[in-house]
Amino acid sequence: MTTASITVNGQLQTHEVESRTLLVEFLRDHCQLTGTHVGCDTSQCGCCTVIVNGDSIKACTVLAVQLEGAHVTTIEGLSKGDLHPVQKAFTQCHALQCGFCTPGMIMSSVDLIAKNPNPSKDEIAQGLEGNFCRCTGYVNIVEAVHEAAQAMRVGSRA
Amino acid sequence: MNTTTTAVDFAQTTFSRTEDLRLILGQGHFTADQHYPGELHLFVIRSQYAHARIKSMDLSAVESAPGVRWVMTAKDIEAHGGKDLPSAPPVMTTSGKPQELNKMPVLAREWVRFVGQPIAFVVANTYHQAQDAAEKAQIDFEELEACKNADAAKLPGAIQLHASARGNVSADFQSGDLAAVQAQFAKAHHVSALTIRSQRLFGVPMEPRAVVAHHDPVTQRTRLHTPSQGLLSMQAYLAQCSGVPEQDIDIVTQDVGGSFGLRTGAYSEHVGVVIAARHLGVAVKWVGTRSEVFLSDWHARALTLNGTIALDREGYILAIRFEDRVDVGAYNCYMSSFIGSRNLSVTMGGVYRVPALYMHSEMVYSNTVPTSAYRGAGRPDIAYSIERLVDFACHEHGFDPIKTRRKNFIPVSAFPYKTANGTGYDLCDFDQVMTLALKLADHAHYPERKAAASQAGKVRGLGVSTYVEASGAGTAQMDQVLGQMSEEGVLTIQGVTGPSGQGHQTSFAKIVHTELGMLEKDIRYGSAQTGTSLQGNGTGGSRSLYGAGSAIKNMCAQLKEKITTLLATHWSCSPQAVKFEQGSWHQAGGSDQPGLSTTDVLALLTPKERSSLSATGEAKSGSTFPNGCHVVEIEIDPETGETAIVNYTAVDELGRVISPHLVRGQVHGGVVQGLGQAFMEQVVYDDQGQLITGSFMDYAMPRAGDLKAMNNATVELGTELNLLGAKGVGESGCTGSLPALANAMMEALRPFGADRMDMPFTPEKVWRALQAQS
Numbered sequence: 001m002t003t004a005s006i007t008v009n010g011q012l013q014t015h016e017v018e019s020r021t022l023l024v025e026f027l028r029d030h031c032q033l034t035g036t037h038v039g040c041d042t043s044q045c046g047c048c049t050v051i052v053n054g055d056s057i058k059a060c061t062v063l064a065v066q067l068e069g070a071h072v073t074t075i076e077g078l079s080k081g082d083l084h085p086v087q088k089a090f091t092q093c094h095a096l097q098c099g100f101c102t103p104g105m106i107m108s109s110v111d112l113i114a115k116n117p118n119p120s121k122d123e124i125a126q127g128l129e130g131n132f133c134r135c136t137g138y139v140n141i142v143e144a145v146h147e148a149a150q151a152m153r154v155g156s157r158a
Numbered sequence: 159m160n161t162t163t164t165a166v167d168f169a170q171t172t173f174s175r176t177e178d179l180r181l182i183l184g185q186g187h188f189t190a191d192q193h194y195p196g197e198l199h200l201f202v203i204r205s206q207y208a209h210a211r212i213k214s215m216d217l218s219a220v221e222s223a224p225g226v227r228w229v230m231t232a233k234d235i236e237a238h239g240g241k242d243l244p245s246a247p248p249v250m251t252t253s254g255k256p257q258e259l260n261k262m263p264v265l266a267r268e269w270v271r272f273v274g275q276p277i278a279f280v281v282a283n284t285y286h287q288a289q290d291a292a293e294k295a296q297i298d299f300e301e302l303e304a305c306k307n308a309d310a311a312k313l314p315g316a317i318q319l320h321a322s323a324r325g326n327v328s329a330d331f332q333s334g335d336l337a338a339v340q341a342q343f344a345k346a347h348h349v350s351a352l353t354i355r356s357q358r359l360f361g362v363p364m365e366p367r368a369v370v371a372h373h374d375p376v377t378q379r380t381r382l383h384t385p386s387q388g389l390l391s392m393q394a395y396l397a398q399c400s401g402v403p404e405q406d407i408d409i410v411t412q413d414v415g416g417s418f419g420l421r422t423g424a425y426s427e428h429v430g431v432v433i434a435a436r437h438l439g440v441a442v443k444w445v446g447t448r449s450e451v452f453l454s455d456w457h458a459r460a461l462t463l464n465g466t467i468a469l470d471r472e473g474y475i476l477a478i479r480f481e482d483r484v485d486v487g488a489y490n491c492y493m494s495s496f497i498g499s500r501n502l503s504v505t506m507g508g509v510y511r512v513p514a515l516y517m518h519s520e521m522v523y524s525n526t527v528p529t530s531a532y533r534g535a536g537r538p539d540i541a542y543s544i545e546r547l548v549d550f551a552c553h554e555h556g557f558d559p560i561k562t563r564r565k566n567f568i569p570v571s572a573f574p575y576k577t578a579n580g581t582g583y584d585l586c587d588f589d590q591v592m593t594l595a596l597k598l599a600d601h602a603h604y605p606e607r608k609a610a611a612s613q614a615g616k617v618r619g620l621g622v623s624t625y626v627e628a629s630g631a632g633t634a635q636m637d638q639v640l641g642q643m644s645e646e647g648v649l650t651i652q653g654v655t656g657p658s659g660q661g662h663q664t665s666f667a668k669i670v671h672t673e674l675g676m677l678e679k680d681i682r683y684g685s686a687q688t689g690t691s692l693q694g695n696g697t698g699g700s701r702s703l704y705g706a707g708s709a710i711k712n713m714c715a716q717l718k719e720k721i722t723t724l725l726a727t728h729w730s731c732s733p734q735a736v737k738f739e740q741g742s743w744h745q746a747g748g749s750d751q752p753g754l755s756t757t758d759v760l761a762l763l764t765p766k767e768r769s770s771l772s773a774t775g776e777a778k779s780g781s782t783f784p785n786g787c788h789v790v791e792i793e794i795d796p797e798t799g800e801t802a803i804v805n806y807t808a809v810d811e812l813g814r815v816i817s818p819h820l821v822r823g824q825v826h827g828g829v830v831q832g833l834g835q836a837f838m839e840q841v842v843y844d845d846q847g848q849l850i851t852g853s854f855m856d857y858a859m860p861r862a863g864d865l866k867a868m869n870n871a872t873v874e875l876g877t878e879l880n881l882l883g884a885k886g887v888g889e890s891g892c893t894g895s896l897p898a899l900a901n902a903m904m905e906a907l908r909p910f911g912a913d914r915m916d917m918p919f920t921p922e923k924v925w926r927a928l929q930a931q932s
Contacts, residue, residue, distance in 0.1 A: 018286070034191035035184020037415075039364045040448035044854035047364060075184030083182070091178040094819045097827065098659030099181030100188060100364040100415030125863025132854075134364050134416050135659045137826030137891075138862040 009077025024059035046131030049104035056111035075103035089148035097135030189368035194441030201288035205270035208304035208525040208847020219294035225287030239401025257329035262489035271488035274453025304847030308485035308522035333503035334516035334579035342477035346468035350551035358460040365415020371435035388656040388696025395423030414658035419531030458532030460485035482519035487528035501536030508544035541625040545897030599789035599807040619906025623897035626785035630699015645765035654694030656685035673714035675756035700886030708881035713775025779880035786810035788898035799925025813885035828891020
């Protein structure tokens with residue numbers, strides 16, 4: 001056993017973990033943040049996507065002990081006082097059905113817009129290639145990210 | 159019901175569904191999120207062989223490994239009352255005898271018949287301890303030859319899987335009139351034959367299957383958390399195979415990450431977790447990994463239909479015949495034989511007036527994961543087969559596929575219509591639906607677009623499908639819902655159908671809003687918890703909206719009467735004088751004051767009066783006939799063989815539409831599942847029966863951008879088959895998309911001599927076809 005200290009959603013989380021503990025297990029089992037989901041075991045589905053030090057990553061691809069001192073944002077840490085524009089756009093565009101892929105999808109989208117504030121729909125689709133959804137058919141998801149990016153551009157000018 | 163607690167005020171946001179808030183906040187509650195203090199973890203030891211006899215098994219090293227609490231084999235399951243896994247009732251075979259079922263044991267006894275079949279359960283303090291211990295199992299197998307699919311199982315000399323199933327045939331089934339079909343073929347001017355395959359798929363709900371059981375030794379009751387499509391069927395099936403009486407099992411289903419037909423009943427792991435929790439008196443948990451559920455979630459499709467069609471000189475259809483081969487996998491589990499019989503045959507004439515129909519299906523065992531229901535459960539497959547066959551025949555004999563469809567449609571004047579194999583359709587207008595779809599797809603200018611694509615070096619194709627499907631008839635006598643108003647005026651409805659993303663609460667609240675004028679925010683829906691006396695059907699066969707929805711409409715009528723009586727007392731008038739019209743309550747012959755909204759009326763009542771408002775709504779609703787026309791244009795890049803969908807139009811006739819955006823969402827999702835099957839998804843076994851596509855590394859899934867946009871429209875013809883007047887939408891997107899996508903590909907590939915190509919139309923397969931002819 002070893003100790004991992006990671007700042008998650010602004011809060012320092014220090015837990016005793018096995019060295020094989022993945023970040024996603026750290027979040028779900030040690031921090032009780034179950035909004036980050038596990039949909040596969042080969043890092044394809046993207047359900048576990050979170051933001052680490054400003055970059056979206058799949059939380060099943062990294063060990064907790066590799067992230068000593070890192071800052072992690074999960075879906076639970078996204079809304080501050082009001083819903084994040086991406087969260088708003090997801091409901092308004094009916095971009096979720098069962099909601100299992102949604103946290104990862106939203107976190108990938110937040111990172112995508114942070115790096116490309118005015119993405120085309122093709123760029124959005126490309127940016128979400130690493131996130132699977134089985135319910136929605138993706139059309140509304142791409143639409144939601146497009147709408148959210150626009151809302152954020154307008155918001156940042158205001 | 160799941161409730162969310164949050165300090166944030168979201169009143170400023172409009173939500174497209176009342177379900178959404180907790181899900182976008184990461185506060186959904188899926189089965190893997192459930193924890194009990196001191197819970198143990200179950201790991202499954204599975205067969206590595208497709209077909210083998212277990213000669214000996216030594217699990218002593220597993221039992222003595224650190225943290226292990228119990229190692230369970232088939233003997234333990236039996237000792238604790240466990241039975242084999244359930245199957246749908248046997249099919250009546252052609253010989254008049256009921257099918258003999260070979261059910262799957264919870265844990266293998268002497269034989270294993272597919273890779274992944276559970277052999278033993280290891281229960282330990284932690285998941286890793288269970289997993290590490292399992293590696294110490296010593297199992298001596300005598301490996302046998304394997305049948306990797308139904309075709310291999312039918313080869314002369316193929317090894318037999320079950321003693322009772324000669325030639326590996328589990329059952330055969332027929333529908334229609336063979337002699338009538340043969341007579342029509344004898345006088346036909348044109349005959350076409352096409353073998354149509356709907357390849358084996360994974361269902362892939364994004365939430366991997368999981369189950370947590372907690373046993374209370376005092377009450378002797380076991381609480382089970384698991385994704386389901388409705389509690390009653392899960393409870394009944396689980397009781398059947400675990401031996402635990404229904405009344406001792408409480409099932410809790412909160413959020414469900416997709417179901418698509420896979421989650422109706424219990425699997426081996428459910429039984430293992432329940433028996434272990436009861437035996438050890440501790441909570442036990444199993445969460446499948448994706449690789450594991452690929453080896454053990456019931457597989458989908460795996461159907462081959464040999465179609466023949468007879469046409470007269472003018473292109474009128476005289477007869478259609480199908481000879482089907484249905485791969486049920488290693489055992490009869492749940493729905494495979496039902497799919498291969500009823501669901502394939504019930505609409506086998508499609509949207510056409512066909513004088514003679516005949517289908518013969520053989521259900522065949524193979525050394526593969528058992529198959530069962532997935533998005534449409536045979537409906538997409540038969541629609542795909544008919545529409546490919548009709549298109550193929552038109553091209554083979556020089557008929558225009560659209561004009562030929564039009565003149566063969568069952569005309570509106572012929573409804574109610576009974577098909578040649580006995581299915582009664584109530585009312586459809588296929589011509590109106592196709593006309594609208596062609597218009598929205600700008601079909602008239604297609605030749606110009608095709609020429610332009612050709613100029614740009616692309617190969618363009620257009621495909622049309624006109625489908626009709628028979629939604630689920632339901633197995634319960636009726637659908638019931640219980641509505642109970644709280645003192646605060648919140649109406650909670652309990653029904654049997656369980657949501658897994660469809661938006662039950664949103665749509666059901668809309669029905670209540672329409673019928674009773676209540677605000678949607680004051681309405682909750684929950685799938686009934688254990689102990690309910692409600693009857694009803696789980697989610698499946700596209701029937702939740704009109705099944706439970708009709709019961710809700712009936713419940714609203716009763717509540718309206720009760721409110722009327724209460725209001726009459728408050729207004730000191732007779733109940734007959736209380737009127738509810740256009741969302742407003744007023745007194746006939748009373749003052750000219752504006753009427754009261756239902757919210758105002760509820761506010762007028764005392765808390766006790768409000769909480770006296772309860773009603774059990776019920777309705778009997780059988781199958782409906784959703785139908786539609788999908789028009790697709792694709793463009794192939796001959797350099798790579800990759801296909802882009804450049805125009806997708808779906809016009810669906812679904813009866814009354816309650817939530818247009820949810821209907822669009824269902825169609826989008828269904829179409830993209832169809833697209834997955836058409837272009838990329840396929841489960842592959844090698845000749846030894848090893849699963850080659852064991853993870854998302856090998857099993858291709860549709861991704862964002864595969865379908866960029868869709869024109870959607872609905873036609874609301876209505877139906878009198880249920881109280882609500884809706885036909886259901888869950889499966890139609892998938893059903894309409896397969897044939898439209900395939901026919902578009904065939905139109906593009908026909909000049910290259912590849913118009914018999916099977917799905918999936920992968921770039922490699924398409925590229926090779928183009929190379930062969932260029």
